Amino acid sequence: MAPITPQQGIMDIELYQGGQSSLPGRSDVVKLSSNENPFGASPKSIEAYARAAHDLHRYPSTDHHSLRVAIGEVHGLDPDRIICGVGSDEIIHFLCQAYAGPGDEVLYTEHGFLMYRISASAAGATPVEAKERERVTDVDTLLAACNGNTKLVFVANPNNPTGTMIGGNELARLADGLPDGALLVLDGAYVEFTEDYDGGTALVDSRDNVVMTRTFSKLYGLGGLRIGWGYGPRDIIDVLNRIRGPFNLSNAQLAAAEAAVRDRAFAAKCATENRRMRAWLADALAEAGVPSDTSCANFILARFADTDEATACDAWLREAGLIVRQVGSYKLPHCLRITVGDESACRRVATAVRAFKESRA
Template identity: 45%
Template sequence: MSEPIRPTPQPGILDIAPYLPGKSGAPGSQTIKLSANESPLGASPKALAAMLEGAARLEVYPEGSSRVLREALGDVHGIDPNSIVCGNGSDDLLHLLAQTYLGVGDEAVMNRYGFSVYPIITRAAGAMIVMVEETDYRADVDALLAAVTPRTKVVWLANPNNPTGTYLSAAEVRRLHAGLRPDILLVVDNAYAEYVTADDFEVGLDLARTNENVVMVRTFSKMGLAAARIGWMVGPDHIVDAINRIRGPFNVNLPAQMAGAAATRDTEFNAKLKAHNAQWRDWLSAELAGNRMRVVPSQANFVMVLFDTPEMASAAFVALADAGYIVREIGASYGIDNGLRISIGSEDAMRGVAKVLKSMDQTQ
């Protein structure tokens, strides 16, 4: 039988592996979700109140440029609001950057275990992704620079990185940028910047404000507003102009704009969230350091635990699930078959996870 005549996707689209989100428990179950790096303290109460206020005005279109949100970000971070673009999550902005600066015949460079969305958006734009090996699960600046060719148009860098939790120091990020041609766009994805405690880390803000080929991308998803889908980007005028030309005219809804603005200004809640994460990230890392488990040092709101074998990782996933904890398997998405990614949750959740995994370590 002949194939039916019907619309067909552009070449290469059906070859793209879809994004695999973290698993959730069954509806109504008592499982604790530690698979998606969500806030263990919920959202800012001020953000919740602002979202409810916005929800009372659902009949009106939102202001198209997200002005109230851009102005809040500008005030708190010391940024010109005109250099900010907001999006329906940071994924929205990453897609727009790929669509704008990549095309057929181009290449984008990323580290091997970088965010799994980068290959999707690169290939969707018709370009090729170039995967660069890492050094002990950390991006290697020299290797990234060595992978650049005349076809390179974008370098994707998640800092800190997901799913490893590792990061590049400010000096290393600057060294990476200095080694790139001026026509190559460096995208510094700081999705987890709010949780970093390392003294030698810097967000990509200064680079984005002082160079013509750097943008910094951030998100509110890790700050308790994952369901609201809010992202933001800072870049030079010519990039901001290009992205604004193709983004959706009302791409951030009104309740989200208002919630994001309130969350930005609620510095007390954000500091509380950071302190909780640092305490229990460091505690869990120390507790799980054992003969058959290795915790990769993390600067994010999760830890990546490596086991001796893929079979041990699978057994650990099952044991945690049986105990009511859903964590992230990272073999299918990232090729780290012997690893699990565990979000930092409540004190009770962290103690429960440690008890399960330490019990396994002692019996195997």
């Protein structure tokens, strides 16, 4: 009998490891490994989610009209050019499924988000990495890596796990330099934590080869519920909708996300607090002898002397009940990615890192 084999590329996929969330025998653990909102979801979103419990027997809307209108109103976008998915992961997946297959290349940056490689491989396409310059997206290396097979180019701006970003002019240069038939995907999972950046909407509006993805998992504190969205040219959104499951989002997801995006005051408060504590934590770590690049997101990429020191600090933080993220799988084994928590969490991190460095002096 012929062996039953999966499609090309699937067995090359390494399973995604989520951030750890508990430590055996400890109840005072702070999880700073998945870039979640330390303040949780908006109370209005939680209420909307609870109300949805009364409608569990009803199928959800297939076109997500009400959520798309809300996103459109809040961000000043045309709702007809928005698609909603099970996290922005699902939008990334749709893009690869729709636009890349065997023989095609999917390009992303050296320390780019792992889902680009996973989704490209799942579609049978070839994942290709372009070097960054000192942990910053490099448009020149991306353009140099393009060829006639390049179908998708993923750039997270700000990037995870580096926290760095590039400016609008560089993004426009990238979009304009891509070969015909290649689509630029601006992953905006962390856009809400930046200042003076539209997330790429102007670029999407002025080009026909740019798509933007966004999420409710970070600023909106809905990572556990799984909702993301994409915005792009009408014909591309139409393509993605054809492969989207008709009921990919539940009533509860749709209701909670709509309430979350409409609660602008809560979102603004969380973003302001993130910026305040991000600057504070970066300074405190630098004073302790642990540098980081200026972060534009809700985490800090703390740099250590080498892999051994980063691993030892990770173990030290665990002893102190603090779970952060090792990022060896992002080719940054000498770094730890630390989510910016609330003030007390940031103070605990700073105290623990300082004590760790003093213990080795």
